[in-house]
Amino acid sequence: MENTSVPAVDTVRESYSARAQEYADLFGSVTSAHPLDLALIGSWTDTVAGPVLDAGCGPGQWTNFLAGRGLAVSGVDLVPEFVERARAQYPEHSFEIGSFEALDTPSGALGGVLSWYSLIHHSPNDIRIPIAEFARVIRSGGGLLLGFFEGPTVEAFDHAVATAYRWPVAALAQQLTDAGFEVVETHTRRESGYRPHGAITAVRSHAR
Numbered sequence: 215m216e217n218t219s220v221p222a223v224d225t226v227r228e229s230y231s232a233r234a235q236e237y238a239d240l241f242g243s244v245t246s247a248h249p250l251d252l253a254l255i256g257s258w259t260d261t262v263a264g265p266v267l268d269a270g271c272g273p274g275q276w277t278n279f280l281a282g283r284g285l286a287v288s289g290v291d292l293v294p295e296f297v298e299r300a301r302a303q304y305p306e307h308s309f310e311i312g313s314f315e316a317l318d319t320p321s322g323a324l325g326g327v328l329s330w331y332s333l334i335h336h337s338p339n340d341i342r343i344p345i346a347e348f349a350r351v352i353r354s355g356g357g358l359l360l361g362f363f364e365g366p367t368v369e370a371f372d373h374a375v376a377t378a379y380r381w382p383v384a385a386l387a388q389q390l391t392d393a394g395f396e397v398v399e400t401h402t403r404r405e406s407g408y409r410p411h412g413a414i415t416a417v418r419s420h421a422r
């Protein structure tokens with residue numbers, strides 16, 4: 215297989231492994247999610263058919279949420295501690311340790327991918343790799359939902375776990391268009407006490 219690995223992947227895995235318990239205690243339940251994020255992800259589930267992949271599922275709370283909305287869903291994450299916790303907490307769902315840079319999923323097999331804050335550590339040079347992988351595994355007409363840190367320019371910043379990046383919506387939308395997605399909706403939110411948030415829903419438009 216072509217080497218599609220991203221240099222930062224090992225750093226990201228090790229950094230989350232070291233703080234997996236802390237992260238899961240803080241964010242491992244949808245009750246800690248912003249109500250507008252719950253509403254957006256909930257309404258997105260009405261637009262996709264399964265199977266859906268929660269790509270970078272962390273402790274699995276969104277996988278469980280999507281399943282609760284009636285979708286056939288599984289989760290994948292780099293970090294064994296997250297996957298172990300997700301399996302223990304939600305034994306009825308399927309979780310795998312792996313990288314979404316190179317999924318063990320046939321082309322066009324998925325109806326959708328949720329990537330909720332899971333591309334935040336990918337540099338502008340690297341982000342096309344997972345986006346191309348999402349485009350490969352989502353069938354034509356299938357959906358993608360990205361959540362990310364929004365900002366006026368593409369810019370790295372010190373995130374508590376590992377270096378992360380802010381993206382203008384238009385720049386990330388262009389990455390999706392370049393990979394064969396059609397952007398459907400964009401959302402931004404600025405609230406004191408929170409980092410600016412962005413979300414994009416897109417549909418896999420054509421075979422590349």
Ligand SMILES: C[S@@+](CC[C@H](N)C(=O)[O-])C[C@H]1O[C@@H](n2cnc3c(N)ncnc32)[C@H](O)[C@@H]1O
Nearest residue numbers: 230270271272291292293312313314330331332
């Ligand atoms: C900020 S956390 C978000 C986790 C979860 N989606 C949530 O909303 O709580 C980023 C997650 O992406 C995962 N991740 C980052 N790069 C990945 C990759 N290449 N393959 C699989 N998972 C990855 C990390 O391990 C981490 O669990």
